[in-house]
Amino acid sequence: MNPLRKQRIYALVSIFVGTLIALFLILNALSRNIDLFYTPTQFQESELGSGVLVRLGGMVEEGSLVRKSQSLEVSFVITDFNHSIKINYSGILPNLFSENTGVVVKGSLDEKENFQAVEVLAKHDENYMPPEVSKALKIRK
Amino acid sequence: MIPEIGHIFLISAMVFAFAGGVFPAVGIFKKNAFLISAYKPLIISTSIFALLSFLMLVYSFSKDDFSLLYIATNSNTNLPFYYKLAATWGAHEGSLLLWISVLCLWSLAYFFKTRQEEDKYRCLTFVVLSQIIFSFISFTIFTSNPFERILPISPVQGVELNPLLQDFAFTIHPPLLYAGYSGLSIPFAIVISALLTNSNKSIWARQARSWTLLSCSFLTLGICLGSWWAYYELGWGGWWFWDPVENVAFVPWLISVALFHSLLVTDKRGFFINWSILLTIMAFASCLLGTFLVRSGILTSVHSFALDPERGVYLLIIFGYFIFSSLTIYALKSKARESNQSYSLYSKEFGLLLNNLLLVILALSILFGTFFPLIYEGVTNGKQISVGAPYYEILILPFAAGLALLQGLALFLGWNATEDQSFIKRILIETTVIFIVYNILVYVFLGEITAGAFVSGLMFCWIVAGNLIDSFVLNLKSSHLYKAIIRRFSLILSHTGTAVLILGVGIVSSYSLENEIKLSKGEVYSFGEYQLSFEDISMFNKKNYESEMAIIGVTDMAGRKMAPMFTEKRFYPSAKQVTSEAAIKSTIFHDLYVTLGDDLGKGDWSFRIQIKPFVRWIWFGAIMIALGTCLASLTSMKRKE
Numbered sequence: 001m002n003p004l005r006k007q008r009i010y011a012l013v014s015i016f017v018g019t020l021i022a023l024f025l026i027l028n029a030l031s032r033n034i035d036l037f038y039t040p041t042q043f044q045e046s047e048l049g050s051g052v053l054v055r056l057g058g059m060v061e062e063g064s065l066v067r068k069s070q071s072l073e074v075s076f077v078i079t080d081f082n083h084s085i086k087i088n089y090s091g092i093l094p095n096l097f098s099e100n101t102g103v104v105v106k107g108s109l110d111e112k113e114n115f116q117a118v119e120v121l122a123k124h125d126e127n128y129m130p131p132e133v134s135k136a137l138k139i140r141k
Numbered sequence: 142m143i144p145e146i147g148h149i150f151l152i153s154a155m156v157f158a159f160a161g162g163v164f165p166a167v168g169i170f171k172k173n174a175f176l177i178s179a180y181k182p183l184i185i186s187t188s189i190f191a192l193l194s195f196l197m198l199v200y201s202f203s204k205d206d207f208s209l210l211y212i213a214t215n216s217n218t219n220l221p222f223y224y225k226l227a228a229t230w231g232a233h234e235g236s237l238l239l240w241i242s243v244l245c246l247w248s249l250a251y252f253f254k255t256r257q258e259e260d261k262y263r264c265l266t267f268v269v270l271s272q273i274i275f276s277f278i279s280f281t282i283f284t285s286n287p288f289e290r291i292l293p294i295s296p297v298q299g300v301e302l303n304p305l306l307q308d309f310a311f312t313i314h315p316p317l318l319y320a321g322y323s324g325l326s327i328p329f330a331i332v333i334s335a336l337l338t339n340s341n342k343s344i345w346a347r348q349a350r351s352w353t354l355l356s357c358s359f360l361t362l363g364i365c366l367g368s369w370w371a372y373y374e375l376g377w378g379g380w381w382f383w384d385p386v387e388n389v390a391f392v393p394w395l396i397s398v399a400l401f402h403s404l405l406v407t408d409k410r411g412f413f414i415n416w417s418i419l420l421t422i423m424a425f426a427s428c429l430l431g432t433f434l435v436r437s438g439i440l441t442s443v444h445s446f447a448l449d450p451e452r453g454v455y456l457l458i459i460f461g462y463f464i465f466s467s468l469t470i471y472a473l474k475s476k477a478r479e480s481n482q483s484y485s486l487y488s489k490e491f492g493l494l495l496n497n498l499l500l501v502i503l504a505l506s507i508l509f510g511t512f513f514p515l516i517y518e519g520v521t522n523g524k525q526i527s528v529g530a531p532y533y534e535i536l537i538l539p540f541a542a543g544l545a546l547l548q549g550l551a552l553f554l555g556w557n558a559t560e561d562q563s564f565i566k567r568i569l570i571e572t573t574v575i576f577i578v579y580n581i582l583v584y585v586f587l588g589e590i591t592a593g594a595f596v597s598g599l600m601f602c603w604i605v606a607g608n609l610i611d612s613f614v615l616n617l618k619s620s621h622l623y624k625a626i627i628r629r630f631s632l633i634l635s636h637t638g639t640a641v642l643i644l645g646v647g648i649v650s651s652y653s654l655e656n657e658i659k660l661s662k663g664e665v666y667s668f669g670e671y672q673l674s675f676e677d678i679s680m681f682n683k684k685n686y687e688s689e690m691a692i693i694g695v696t697d698m699a700g701r702k703m704a705p706m707f708t709e710k711r712f713y714p715s716a717k718q719v720t721s722e723a724a725i726k727s728t729i730f731h732d733l734y735v736t737l738g739d740d741l742g743k744g745d746w747s748f749r750i751q752i753k754p755f756v757r758w759i760w761f762g763a764i765m766i767a768l769g770t771c772l773a774s775l776t777s778m779k780r781k782e
Contacts (some may be wrong), residue, residue: 004483011486015498026506026536030513033532037525055527067739072657072747091657092738092747095376095710095719 035106040083050109053118056085057104065099078103089117096122144209147197148288151238154190155278157183161271165264177260180267184252187274188245195242198287199229208295211235211287217301217715219685227312228302233436234287236315240432241277243316244323248274251327251352254778262344265334273326276459284452301715304686310370318363318390322428324356325397329425332418333467336474342407342414347777349421350404354774357397358767364390365763376721376736378655378751380759383530388511389431392504396424399500401770402493410482410556412490415475416497422467427504429460434511485558492554496547503540507533538596541643545600548636549607552629564611571606571614572599586730587652587754597647604640608633631776635769642762648755655751662744669752671733672696676705678746686711691737691746693724708737708748732756 037055038046048054061084064077073090076099087105097103097120107117161183168176198211202225207213215235216228230239248270255263281287305311328349335345367387372380381387400420407417433456484490510528517526549572553564579598583590612626612633626633658666660675667673674694681688688711695703706724713720726733731754738747 007483007486011491011494018498019502022502022506022539025539026509029532029535030510030528033529033535034513034517034526035529037527067741069742070659070745072659072738072741092736092749095721 037104039080040078040085041080043085044083048109050111050113053106053108055104055106056087056115057102058084059102060097060099062099078105085115087115087117087120089120091120093120094122098122143197143204144201144206144288144290147194147201148286150190150194150197151278151282151288154187154194154241155275155282157187157190158271158275158278161187162268162275166268169261169264177264180264180271181252184248184267184271187271188249191238191241191245191274191278195229195238198235198238199226202226202229205299207297207299208290208292209287210289210291213291213296213299215300215302217299217685219715220302220307221684224302224307224312227306230315231302231306234281234285236319237277237281237285237436238287239315240319240323241274241281243319244270244274244277244326247320247324247327255348258344259340262334262338262340265337266330269330269333270326273330273463276462280452280455280459284455298715301685301713304711304713304716304718304720305374308370308374310366310374314363314366314370317359317366321356321358321360321363321397322390322393322431324352324359325393325424325428327352327356328400328421329467332421333470336418336470339474339476342411346404346408346414346417349417350401350408351774351778353397353401353404353421353424354770354777357394357401358771358774360390360394360397361763361767361770364394365760365767368763369760372756373723373725374720376723376749378653378723378734378736378749378753380649380756383533385511386431386435388507388533389427389434392508392511393424393427393431395500395504395507396420396427399497399504400424401773402500403497406490406493410484410490412484413494413497418471418475420497420501422464422471423501425467426460426464427508429456429463430508433457433460482557484556487554487559487562489554489556489559492547492550496544499540499543499547503537506536510536542596542600545604545639545643548639549603551632551636552608552611567614568603568606568611571610572602575606575610576602587648591651593647593651597643601640601644601647604636604643608636608640631769631773633769634772635766638762638765638767638769640762641758641765645755645758645762649753649759652754653751655749657738657747657749659741659745659747661746666750668750669733670698671752673735673750675746675748683711685715686713688712688722689737689740691748693735693748695726695733706733706735708735710737727757729757730754 035053035055037057040056040058043054043056056078058078058080061077061079064075064086066075068074071090072092073088074093075086075088077084077086079085087107089105089107101122104121105115105117106119106121107115110116161180164176165178165180165183168174168179201209202212202216203222205212205216205218205225207216211232211234212228215231216225220228228235230236248267251266251270255266331345331349331352334340335342335349364387367390368380371382372378400417403413403417403420406413433453436452436456510532513528514526518524549568553559553568555561576599579602580590580595583594583598587594613622654669656668660666662675662677665672665674672695674696676692676694678689678691681690688709690707690709693706693708695706697703703726706726708724709722711720711722712718721736723734723736725735731752734751734753736749738749741747
C-alpha cells in the first residue's frame, strides 16, 4: 500500500472511531440528563416513586404560600385546576414567583410522599407562561 | 406622522430590496449591462431607507408616541431617556428592525470595501444580500409591524420595558449579537456569488474569511455581554444556563469559528473548498435557525418572545428558501477540484481538519440537545421533557480538551508537513513546569485541587505554553521576541483568550461558594474570607420603580472594614415586576456576590451570598477572543496580493 493511501485510511478510521465515540458520549449523556415534565394531573396518574427527579409545572394556587417563620423554608400548592400538589422548598424564591402565575419546579418525592423542590423557576415576563403549562391548561379546558 | 413616514420608508426599502434581489440577476442572465449595474443604487437606497425607518422608530420612542402599539407595550413616560431609546429593540418587532438595519450596515460596509472587485461577482453578492434583506423586511411588515397604530383611542401611558432589560449591558447586547448574526450573511452571499460566477477561490476564500472573522468577533462580544448581563442582573450568579436561546447563539459561534479556520486552508492551500462552502451555508443556516427558534416560541426559554405560530411559519419559509436554493446552487455549480497534493498527519491541514471536525460535531450535538425535547414530544405523542445542563457539561469537556490540544500546537504545525518536530518535547516541558507552579498556587490560595481545576488548568497551561511561553523561551535572547509575537499577535491573543476562558470556567465551577441565609438587622455572618453584617434596610421611591435597599457591611480577613455593599429589590409598578440588583464586589481573583431575598418578617431578610472565584476571567477571555478575531479580520482585509 502506498504511504499516502495508508495515511488516508488511518485518517478515515480515526475519524470514524472518533465519531462513534462522540455519538456514544452524546447519547449516554443525553439519556442520563433528561427531566420529564409533568402537570399535577399527569404526575398523580404516573404514581412515580420517591427519588425520581421530575419537573412539575402549574399555577401557584392563591393563598397557598406559607413561610415557616425564622427559616427559609416555604411551601406552596401548584395546580392545573384539576389536581394540585403541595411543594416544599428551602431557599429564596425567584423574583417573578407570585400566586396565580405559572411556575416550573424541579424536584422529587421524598419518603413521606412530600414533593421536595430543588429548583423553582418563574419566567421573565409577567404574562409568560411556560408553554408546557399553558398547553396543559388548554387541554383541561 | 413620523411613524407613517417610517412605515413608508420601510415599505420603500422592501420594494428596493425586492428589485435589488431580482433585476440585477435578470440582467446577468440576459447580459443587460444596465440592469446589472442597477444593483449599486438599489442596495444603497434599500439600506438608507431601512436605516431611516429604524431611526423613525427610535424617534417615536423618544417622543413617547403611545399611539403605536409596539411603543405602548414596551415603553413608558417614566422610563429614563436612555432606556427609551434602547427600548426600541426591547421586543420582537423592534429587534427585527434592528436586525435588518444591522444587516444593511454590513451591506454598505461590504459595498464600500469592494469597490475594485469585478462587477458580475460583486453584483451577485448584493443580489443575495438584497434577497435576505427583502425577506426580513417583508416578514416585519406582514407579521410584526412595529409601526402599527392603536386607533382611534390611543393610551396616554405605556406599559413598560421589561425591567430586567433596563440595564446598560442589555442595551448593547442585542446590537452586538445581531451584528454577529447578520454579519454571517456576508460570507454566505460571497460564497453563493462565487459559486454562480465560478470565481477564483483566492478571491472569495480570503474575503469570506475576513468577514466571517469580523462577525465572529461581534458574536463573541454579544454572547459575552449576554452572559455578563445574566450574571449580575438575574441575581443568581450564573453566567451560562444552557438555555435553548443561548444554545442557538452558541452554535453559529462554533460554526463560524470552524469556518474561518477552514477558509484559511482553502485560501492558503486550496484544500477543503467544498467543505468551506458547505460550512458557510451551515453558518448562515444556523443564524436563521436561531432567529426562527427565538421568535416562533417553539422552545421553552427565558428569551422567548410572544408566541405566534404565523411568524414561525413565515420564518420557516424564509429558512427553507435560502437553504434549499443555496444547496441546489451548490449541487449544480460546485466544480471545485480539491488540490491534488496531499498532506501528512503532522501538518497544519490535518490539525485544522480535526479542529473543524470537533467544532462541527460539538455544534451539532448542542443543537441535538436543544431540539431533543421537540423530537421526543413528537415521537412519544406529547410527553414533555427537558434536557438538563449536565448533558451539555459532560458533552463539552472532551471536545474542549481536543480543541485545547490542537490550540497548543497551532503555532508549530507547518503546511503540508511539519519538518521540525522538536517543539513537542519543548512545550511538554514548558507545560509541565507551569502546570506544577499552577497547582502549587491553586493549593496555596484555594485550599484544594479539584478535578475541574486540574483539567482546566492543564488545558490552560498547554495552550499558554504553546502560544505564549514558547515564543519567550525561544526568542528571549534574540531581538526577535517582539517580532515573533507581533507577527502572530491575533492568533496568540485569541488562543490565549480561550485558555483564560477555560481556566475561568474550570475554577468558578469548582470553587464557588453559595449560601442562602437569614439575617436579622445587625447580625454578622462570616463567609469565606469575609465578615458580612446586615446593617440596614430602607425604602426608596425612584422615577419608575420602588426600591428596598439593604446595606451590607464587609470586613475582610485582616479585620479591615471595606466599602459597604448595596443590594436592592426593585418593584416596577407599571410592569408589576420585581427584580433583584445584586451587590458585587469584584477583584481579579474573585467576586463577592450578595443578593437580597425575601422579607421574612420581624426585620429578618433572606440573602443569597456567593463567592465566585475567577468568574471575571470568563468574560475577559471572551473579550480577548473578540479582539483577536477582529484584529485578524482587519489584517486580512488590508493584505492585498
